[in-house]
Amino acid sequence: MSEPLLSIRGLRAKVGGEDGEILRGVDLDLERGEVHALMGPNGSGKSTLAKVIAGHPAYEVTAGEILFEGEDVLELEPDERSRAGIFLAFQYPAEIPGVSIANFLRTAVNARLDEGEEMDVFGFQRTLTEKMEMLKMDPGFAARYVNDGFSGGEKKRNEILQMAVLRPALGVLDETDSGLDIDALKIVARGVNRLSEADEALGVLLITHYKRILNYIEPDTVHVMVAGRIAESGGASLADKLEAEGYDWLQQAAATV
Amino acid sequence: MPQNETITGLGLDEYKYGFVTEDKPVFKAVPGLSSDIVRQISRHKEEPEWMLDFRLKALEVYYSKPMPKWGGDLSKLEDTLDEIYFYLKPQDQMERSWDDVPREIKDTFEKLGIPEAERKALAGVGAQYESEMVYHSLKEQWEEQGVIFESIEDGLAKHPQLFRQYFSTVVPTHDNKFAALNSAVWSGGSFVHIPKGVKVEIPLQAYFRVNAERMGQFERTLIICEEGAEAHYIEGCTAPVYSTDSFHSGVIEIVVKKGARFRYTTIQNWSNNMYNLVTQRALVHEEAKMEWLDGNLGSKLTMKYPSCFLVGERAHGEILSIAYAGDGQHQDTGGKVIHAAPNTTSQITSKSISKGLGRSSYRGLCKVYDGAVGAKSNVECDALLLDERSRTDTYPYIEIDENTASIGHEATVSKVGDEQLFYLMSRGLDEAEAMAMIVRGFIEPVAKELPLEYAIELNRLIELEMEGSVG
Numbered sequence: 035m036s037e038p039l040l041s042i043r044g045l046r047a048k049v050g051g052e053d054g055e056i057l058r059g060v061d062l063d064l065e066r067g068e069v070h071a072l073m074g075p076n077g078s079g080k081s082t083l084a085k086v087i088a089g090h091p092a093y094e095v096t097a098g099e100i101l102f103e104g105e106d107v108l109e110l111e112p113d114e115r116s117r118a119g120i121f122l123a124f125q126y127p128a129e130i131p132g133v134s135i136a137n138f139l140r141t142a143v144n145a146r147l148d149e150g151e152e153m154d155v156f157g158f159q160r161t162l163t164e165k166m167e168m169l170k171m172d173p174g175f176a177a178r179y180v181n182d183g184f185s186g187g188e189k190k191r192n193e194i195l196q197m198a199v200l201r202p203a204l205g206v207l208d209e210t211d212s213g214l215d216i217d218a219l220k221i222v223a224r225g226v227n228r229l230s231e232a233d234e235a236l237g238v239l240l241i242t243h244y245k246r247i248l249n250y251i252e253p254d255t256v257h258v259m260v261a262g263r264i265a266e267s268g269g270a271s272l273a274d275k276l277e278a279e280g281y282d283w284l285q286q287a288a289a290t291v
Numbered sequence: 292m293p294q295n296e297t298i299t300g301l302g303l304d305e306y307k308y309g310f311v312t313e314d315k316p317v318f319k320a321v322p323g324l325s326s327d328i329v330r331q332i333s334r335h336k337e338e339p340e341w342m343l344d345f346r347l348k349a350l351e352v353y354y355s356k357p358m359p360k361w362g363g364d365l366s367k368l369e370d371t372l373d374e375i376y377f378y379l380k381p382q383d384q385m386e387r388s389w390d391d392v393p394r395e396i397k398d399t400f401e402k403l404g405i406p407e408a409e410r411k412a413l414a415g416v417g418a419q420y421e422s423e424m425v426y427h428s429l430k431e432q433w434e435e436q437g438v439i440f441e442s443i444e445d446g447l448a449k450h451p452q453l454f455r456q457y458f459s460t461v462v463p464t465h466d467n468k469f470a471a472l473n474s475a476v477w478s479g480g481s482f483v484h485i486p487k488g489v490k491v492e493i494p495l496q497a498y499f500r501v502n503a504e505r506m507g508q509f510e511r512t513l514i515i516c517e518e519g520a521e522a523h524y525i526e527g528c529t530a531p532v533y534s535t536d537s538f539h540s541g542v543i544e545i546v547v548k549k550g551a552r553f554r555y556t557t558i559q560n561w562s563n564n565m566y567n568l569v570t571q572r573a574l575v576h577e578e579a580k581m582e583w584l585d586g587n588l589g590s591k592l593t594m595k596y597p598s599c600f601l602v603g604e605r606a607h608g609e610i611l612s613i614a615y616a617g618d619g620q621h622q623d624t625g626g627k628v629i630h631a632a633p634n635t636t637s638q639i640t641s642k643s644i645s646k647g648l649g650r651s652s653y654r655g656l657c658k659v660y661d662g663a664v665g666a667k668s669n670v671e672c673d674a675l676l677l678d679e680r681s682r683t684d685t686y687p688y689i690e691i692d693e694n695t696a697s698i699g700h701e702a703t704v705s706k707v708g709d710e711q712l713f714y715l716m717s718r719g720l721d722e723a724e725a726m727a728m729i730v731r732g733f734i735e736p737v738a739k740e741l742p743l744e745y746a747i748e749l750n751r752l753i754e755l756e757m758e759g760s761v762g
Contacts, residue, residue: 089717091713111722112717113716113717113719115717121717130728130729132733132735141720196718
């Protein structure tokens with residue numbers, strides 16, 4: 035248990051088939067039980083990092099490594115990474131018409147079990163109902179088709195619901211706060227906090243553009259990404275500085291490198 | 292009357308040879324078609340003179356009509372037609388043994404978990420005694436309600452007047468080349484009559500009746516649903532129908548009288564050498580409701596467009612269809628609605644899935660006659676492509692002669708998106724599971740209308756197709 039939950043070393047990545055790296059040497063360590071916020075201006079590579087951690091096939095890793103619980107995950111398919119304990123809450127979750135949330139999540143839970151094993155249907159239903167209550171979701175929500183016709187807030191809540199049911203070791207939350215009004219933001223933040231309380235080893239990488247969500251989820255560390263690199267890391271106070279001064283000072287520093 | 296117009300509707304249905312096992316073969320079958328063959332069929336069935344005349348005239352019509360140039364590729368069909376047996380003596384069926392059934396068909400039965408005895412019946416070898424018993428017990432219940440549910444041959448023999456009153460009134464012989472062919476050589480199929488006001492709770496399943504009698508190649512089904520009656524007829528089954536034949540051409544005629552409701556469900560899964568060309572049509576009277584639920588898998592080429600002729604005021608027609616075109620398959624399917632009376636309404640929902648070199652086409656007709664005031668029709672067709680090579684086309688024909696009509700048409704083509712796949716995989720589903728889930732979701736609007744066991748089998752079958760493991 036000595037190695038970090040997530041350890042990223044010298045990670046470089048680009049969109050497959052294109053020139054120009056988006057990630058240009060990312061280093062980041064996240065220990066079990068820690069919450070890290072990853073901030074940065076638009077286009078700095080935050081969302082790319084999230085997708086590369088989850089194994090999005092559109093991106094090509096050109097250098098570096100991602101160690102999860104000490105194991106290199108770069109050769110793993112997205113589903114293998116998921117079953118290993120990595121969860122990505124999407125900024126723009128895909129719509130899957132005709133597939134109910136309950137059915138989808140049951141399939142995802144069963145995918146984590148050994149071949150031939152299946153989760154007890156009633157047990158699953160209980161878990162699902164409980165997590166939905168925690169996120170203040172209407173019980174009818176489980177019967178709706180995954181993200182089909184959902185509002186922005188519903189989509190984000192649905193992502194956290196999935197995280198709650200799948201119980202990963204690492205949750206990467208990609209701009210989960212964007213597009214949420216203050217009430218929805220509080221509900222989502224409380225949901226994440228409850229998951230952290232329930233599982234003390236849960237690691238969270240919280241990607242955000244704004245400090246707002248950090249008023250509700252307190253980070254242990256704040257990183258700032260600029261031009262594909264972590265330009266600055268610090269305590270929670272770093273977020274205050276960013277809010278007061280913006281990203282310009284870091285961008286200028288990055289430009290001079 | 293619109294039903295006398297030539298509306299070319301072809302599709303293929305399940306083939307039932309319509310014999311009973313104790314029949315002794317009375318002539319030697321020869322390949323190809325001739326008036327002698329037609330006479331032999333009629334004589335063998337001990338038909339009345341008028342039916343023989345009908346068949347012979349139909350044969351003339353068949354010869355006089357050119358092969359359709361639209362739809363799928365029928366250029367090789369003429370050769371096939373020279374080789375097939377238009378009427379098989381019962382003995383030919385009996386001689387087929389389980390050992391002759393191809394390995395992949397047996398494997399598919401295995402995967403679907405179909406009991407041994409039933410597999411043999413589906414493969415056309417050996418009778419299925421259990422389903423025979425089920426059929427007879429259900430038949431008693433239906434008979435108590437006055438429902439007639441017989442083979443088409445028994446319908447003609449036992450209810451000659453009723454039969455003659457409606458036979459070929461919905462799909463006339465000259466409607467299209469294959470309707471004419473069917474009219475000349477039809478054999479097997481069902482005859483159903485639901486008396487006025489009778490509501491049949493248990494679906495009438497051709498499956499039981501057919502297994503008791505074996506399957507035919509030029510199926511002919513005639514259904515009359517009297518005023519205020521309600522019934523659901525289910526044809527076929529989702530297990531692959533193994534047949535050495537390569538051509539099937541059925542005709543389904545349904546009359547839905549005033550205020551009646553009728554639903555006809557077909558799920559067919561043909562072997563990949565099959566030309567599947569069926570004409571299925573319903574005549575829908577005042578305030579009556581007709582629903583076609585149509586699933587097409589397998590075959591080399593399917594051309595099938597269930598139709599509703601809405602001839603009475605406020606009649607309603609619905610066509611819900613799903614097609615799966617795997618490698619080398621062409622599913623040319625859709626539906627037709629003809630509005631010939633005021634305030635008639637219709638809905639066509641068509642879903643197709645294409646994989647590999649498979650091709651699916653939606654072909655639909657919405658026709659509103661002058662005077663069909665306030666007619667409303669809505670067409671929705673959605674195509675899903677599973678990869679880069681598969682293909683889909685949409686051919687919607689809309690003919691409106693009535694300016695108060697309201698017509699909606701919506702077509703979507705989607706490819707299973709990388710983002711959808713990544714999303715599902717990021718939750719732990721492997722790629723095949725993720726793909727299957729997207730497809731299941733796509734057909735859900737149709738599957739949820741099916742009886743549960745059919746919906747489950749349909750899903751399972753499509754998954755097998757996607758693995759490329761169905762023969």
